[in-house]
Amino acid sequence: xxxxxxxxxxxxxxxxxxxxxxxxxxxxxxxxxxxxxxxxxxxxxxxxxxxxxxxxxxxxxxxxxxxxxxxxxxxxxxxxxxxxxxxxxxxxxxxxxxxxxxxxxxxxxxxxxxxxxxxxxxxxxxxxxxxxxxxxxxxxxxxxxxxxxxxxxxxxxxxxxxxxxxxxxxxxxxxxxxxxxxxxxxxxxxxxxxxxxxxxxxxxxxxxxxxxxxxxxxxxxxxxxxxxxxxxxxxxxxxxxxxxxxxxxxxxxxxxxxxxxxxxxxxxxxxxxxxxxxxxxxxxxxxxxxxxxxxxxxxxxxxxxxxxxxxxxxxxxxxxxxxxxxxxxxxxxxxxxxxxxxxxxxxxxxxxxxxxxxxxxxxxxxxxxxxxxxxxxxxxxxxxxxxxxxxxxxxxxxxxxxxxxxxxxxxxxxxxxxxxxxxxxxxxxxxxxxxxxxxxxxxxxxxxxxxxxxxxxxxxxxxxxxxxxxxxxxxxxxxxxxxxxxxxxxxxxxxxxxxxxxxxxxxxxxxxxxxxxxxxxxxxxxxxxxxxxxxxxxxxxxxxxxxxxxxxxxxxxxxxxxxxxxxxxxxxxxxxxxxxxxxxxxxxxxxxxxxxxxxxxxxxxxxxxxxx
Numbered sequence: 001x002x003x004x005x006x007x008x009x010x011x012x013x014x015x016x017x018x019x020x021x022x023x024x025x026x027x028x029x030x031x032x033x034x035x036x037x038x039x040x041x042x043x044x045x046x047x048x049x050x051x052x053x054x055x056x057x058x059x060x061x062x063x064x065x066x067x068x069x070x071x072x073x074x075x076x077x078x079x080x081x082x083x084x085x086x087x088x089x090x091x092x093x094x095x096x097x098x099x100x101x102x103x104x105x106x107x108x109x110x111x112x113x114x115x116x117x118x119x120x121x122x123x124x125x126x127x128x129x130x131x132x133x134x135x136x137x138x139x140x141x142x143x144x145x146x147x148x149x150x151x152x153x154x155x156x157x158x159x160x161x162x163x164x165x166x167x168x169x170x171x172x173x174x175x176x177x178x179x180x181x182x183x184x185x186x187x188x189x190x191x192x193x194x195x196x197x198x199x200x201x202x203x204x205x206x207x208x209x210x211x212x213x214x215x216x217x218x219x220x221x222x223x224x225x226x227x228x229x230x231x232x233x234x235x236x237x238x239x240x241x242x243x244x245x246x247x248x249x250x251x252x253x254x255x256x257x258x259x260x261x262x263x264x265x266x267x268x269x270x271x272x273x274x275x276x277x278x279x280x281x282x283x284x285x286x287x288x289x290x291x292x293x294x295x296x297x298x299x300x301x302x303x304x305x306x307x308x309x310x311x312x313x314x315x316x317x318x319x320x321x322x323x324x325x326x327x328x329x330x331x332x333x334x335x336x337x338x339x340x341x342x343x344x345x346x347x348x349x350x351x352x353x354x355x356x357x358x359x360x361x362x363x364x365x366x367x368x369x370x371x372x373x374x375x376x377x378x379x380x381x382x383x384x385x386x387x388x389x390x391x392x393x394x395x396x397x398x399x400x401x402x403x404x405x406x407x408x409x410x411x412x413x414x415x416x417x418x419x420x421x422x423x424x425x426x427x428x429x430x431x432x433x434x435x436x437x438x439x440x441x442x443x444x445x446x447x448x449x450x451x452x453x454x455x456x457x458x459x460x461x462x463x464x465x466x467x468x469x470x471x472x473x474x475x476x477x478x479x480x481x482x483x484x485x486x487x488x489x490x491x492x493x494x495x496x497x498x499x500x501x502x503x504x505x506x507x508x509x510x511x512x513x514x515x516x517x518x519x520x521x522x523x524x525x526x527x528x529x530x531x532x533x534x535x536x537x538x539x540x541x542x543x544x545x546x547x548x549x550x551x552x553x554x555x556x557x558x559x560x561x562x563x564x565x566x567x568x569x570x571x572x573x574x575x576x577x578x579x580x581x582x583x584x585x586x587x588x589x590x591x592x593x594x595x596x597x598x599x600x601x602x603x604x605x606x607x608x609x610x611x612x
Contacts, residue, residue: 005061009052012060012116016051019111020044023104039099043091050090051083051112058082060116076117080109139165141202143193143229145220147171147179147186150234151208154250155182167200190220194227206250207233225522252523270491274355274398275300281353282307283338283387284360286314288444289402292483293357294318298329306332306351310360338383341390348394356391357486358384359402361421365414369540373413373592377599380417382584385424392434399434400490401425403502405442405475405546409605412542413592416599416606422502423603424580427572429500439489440566441505442475442546444482451513455520463531465517468538473510473545489563502566510545 024040025032032040055061058079060072088105091097140163144151147169158164159182168187171177176186187196193205205224209217210233217233224231232250280297284290285307291314297305309315312335319333332351336343338360361380362368368376384401391399403422406415425436443451451474458465477485482505489503514533521531538544583598590598596608 008061009056011119012055013048013052015115015119016048016055016112017044019108019115020047020104022111023107024101026107027101027103036099036101039096043096043100046090046094046096047087047108050086051079054079054082054086072120073117076113076120080112080116083112084109139163140204141165141167141200142204142206143167143187143196143200143202144169144184144206144208145171145190145193145224146208146212147173147176147181148209148211150210152181154206154208154234155184164204164206167202168196170196190223193223193229197227197229203230205229205231207231210234225519230525231523271300271487274491275302275487277301277303278355279304279306279351279353280355280357281347281351282357282359283309283383284358284402285309285333286311286318287359288479289482289486290357290359291318291321292479293359293486294322295326296480296483296487297357298322298326302329304330304332304351306334306347306353308334308336308338308347308360310335310337338387339378341386344386344390345393348390348396352394353391354397355490356387356396356399357402357490358387358399360387361402361418363404363414365406365412365542366539368414368417369412370592373595374590376413376417377420377595378584380414381420381424381580384421385581385584388425388428388434388436392428392430396434398490399425399436400486401436401438402486403438403440405440406543407440408546409607410603411607412540413596413599416603419603419606420580420599423572424577426500426502427574427577436500437490437492438502439486439505440502441477441482441485444477444479451516452520455517459520459524459526459531464534465521465531466534466536467514467517468536468542469544470512470514470535471544472513472538472542474513475510475546476516477505485563492563504564504566506563 021040021044024036028036058075060075060079084105087108088097088100091100142164144154144166148171151169155166158166166184168185169181170188170190170193171186172189177188179186196202197205205227207217207220207224209220221231221233230252232252234250275297280302282290282294282297282305285294286309290307290309294305294307307315307318309318315333315335319331322329322331334347336347338344338358360383362372362376388399388401401421404415404418406412407419407422408415410416410419422438422440425438428434429436455465485505489505492501492503514535517533518528521528521533524531580602583602600606600608
């Protein structure tokens, strides 16, 4: 019993008395004879306490008015029904029933239901903001794109807020046009958004289509952006289902929404077998892919997650994140170089990892093309060789190498070193022992050093946005999607019990970088008249188009629709690996032209973009 319960009970007692009195007045058309007025006053003193006891017995005060629902109405109906039987019985025993007209006994329970139920639902409507008042009139008008289940949830959530006032919805389904959804009209198809935005003075459009296909979401976003509206979207369906966020937590449409790739379906049971209660080591754990791999692995509750990273600051950042967001996951944060055999042996001896994800790499193409070419070779190839050999020495069950589409017919040092790293893993594969698996994919949105953060900075400075060539295209996927598919490929590599496979991720359709730049300019609220695009020319080692499969490679499907296997030709002999090790372990710096000559000799498909 608290003050709210007392107030609710006093309200119902007052309603009970008012309903009894009003029943008399209605019976006599508001012209109450004096003798019946006296009967009304003498009986109400007995009826109200009886009905109050009935209300208490039916649990009318266990509910919360703020969330009044049909179950509360059901209890009110049952209480009123019991009252309709108990009141005549009480009055009969008190010998006062003859003074009460029969119509009063019928009207009273009906009035009880109307007044008690009505007050509760009126209170909820007021709290939910569904009663139009000054707050709603001051709210920002907004149009919602989509009229499905997500839009219904969105309207219900927004009705409790004062920031937005939904003036209408748009949907391409003709059967929905003209209908009402939580009181908001479906105005027409989405292509009519500019007309309705001008009509209602709406400057914002919320895209409520989280489970629609990527093409439909992209079209909706483009319509909103082209109309000059501030395009917002509800969270992704996966986040809604997991309970991380609510549908009303709208955010600005990002480039990822325009590129919109479908949600990855993971074999959770298989990944639990691979990762749960096991020791997993991730190299390059402070980088974009390494950090996201660590986050995804943490979901599967490993026995220990070892984060291996050379950059102390990057390692500190991921350690602080895990201390707040993944407290249930035991973590060991290790500063170390992937080229340091002694450090690797020390860590492998201490923690005994069973699965290794090797994400540590240098990846910036122009930066590695000349003066830093030898450093790229040592980090990307020698680092892979030493982590892979340490894994084999210490009985690691599975080693997963993160590779790149730039390893296919490489024209730059970075791609050639990653192809050489793939060849190292294939050469180390034996019929038994550690299974070596390679996963190849293209660019990831928002990764460190990628084009997207660069465009954001340039737009924030007022431009220009620099693109190397009008026709340059790349494959893109989000960082979480890439990490999830890496885990799935690692599982498949383990299930096949062979090793040596190169898994190629389905990157979808290639995207023109110039189109990305235009999309980002529009999403930021500008036009190309405000922020221009400058074409600066291809950089050293840069291709116009990337490939995911090398010439002569054959692919075969896997059980997962976004993964295929590419069998590269020819596993190298042990003599090749010995010669490679001798070259990698030579001390001293090498001139980059000599490094390229050595790479050409070891990677037959490597074609430098300058004469060597």
